[in-house]
Amino acid sequence: MSYCFPPPKPNFCPHCGLPLEERYIPEEGRERLVCAQGHIFYLNPKVVVSVVAVREGRVLLLRRAIEPRRGYWTLPGGYMEIDESVEGCALRETHEETGLNVRLAGLLTILSRPAPTGPGIVSIVFWGETQDGELHIGPEVLEARFFSPQEIPWDALAYDTVREALRTYLAKQKELGAHPPTST
Ligand SMILES: [Zn+2]
Known part of the structure; x- marks a missing residue:
């Protein structure tokens, strides 16, 4: 096994290809990677x-x-x-x-x-x-x-x-x- 450290974050939305940016999501109480169309990219282990x-x-x-x-x-x-x-x-x-x-x-x-x-x-x-x-x-x-x-x-x-x-x-x-x- 080999670990990529720190874990990479994607730059573009896999659904629509627009750039992802970190934005606070009030419903979830934390920052997430979100595109301009509102797709959320969940970064999980x-x-x-x-x-x-x-x-x-x-x-x-x-x-x-x-x-x-x-x-x-x-x-x-x-x-x-x-x-x-x-x-x-x-x-x-x-x-x-x-x-x-x-x-x-x-x-x-x-x-x-x-x-x-x-x-x-x-x-x-x-x-x-x-x-x-x-x-x-x-x-x-x-x-x-x-x-x-x-x-x-x-x-x-x-x-x-x-x-x-x-x-x-x-x-x-x-x-x-x-x-x-x-x-x-
Ligand atoms: Zn998107």
């Missing part, structure tokens, strides 16, 4: 779906090959498409970025990072076990590997949402019924 994908108690992290945050570690995940479910997005992103299939075990957490201090996203994080198979990294990934809890590169994580998702996973591991790391 984007949905990002990620997965804490686990194998033998180790979590899968990917090192980003693209800016922003090139070289930093992140979870498999990305922006949800308009024509897919959250679960479908989780499976698709994990497969595109790593070649692995994951069996989703459940919802881990939901995080929000509101604009303007954040990128204006809702981050939905699942967890699950990866199925057998070899790692085949996609073009947006430099490297992918499984980390035991002790090995997680906390100082080199790409986003605070990744940090928070991993902390939540480690704190809930027992309650989730996740297997502890094997010693091999």
Whole structure:
């Protein structure tokens, strides 16, 4: 996943093509983007779906090959498409970025990072076990590997949402019924 920060605002109305300007809407009690014909453009958060994908108690992290945050570690995940479910997005992103299939075990957490201090996203994080198979990294990934809890590169994580998702996973591991790391 990569966040566009700050979140972009459109300049033109998608209904009629006239310029949009910020105007106070008394009925809604806040400023909105409005065109001269009165069409309101609602600026809502984007949905990002990620997965804490686990194998033998180790979590899968990917090192980003693209800016922003090139070289930093992140979870498999990305922006949800308009024509897919959250679960479908989780499976698709994990497969595109790593070649692995994951069996989703459940919802881990939901995080929000509101604009303007954040990128204006809702981050939905699942967890699950990866199925057998070899790692085949996609073009947006430099490297992918499984980390035991002790090995997680906390100082080199790409986003605070990744940090928070991993902390939540480690704190809930027992309650989730996740297997502890094997010693091999
Ligand atoms: Zn318009």
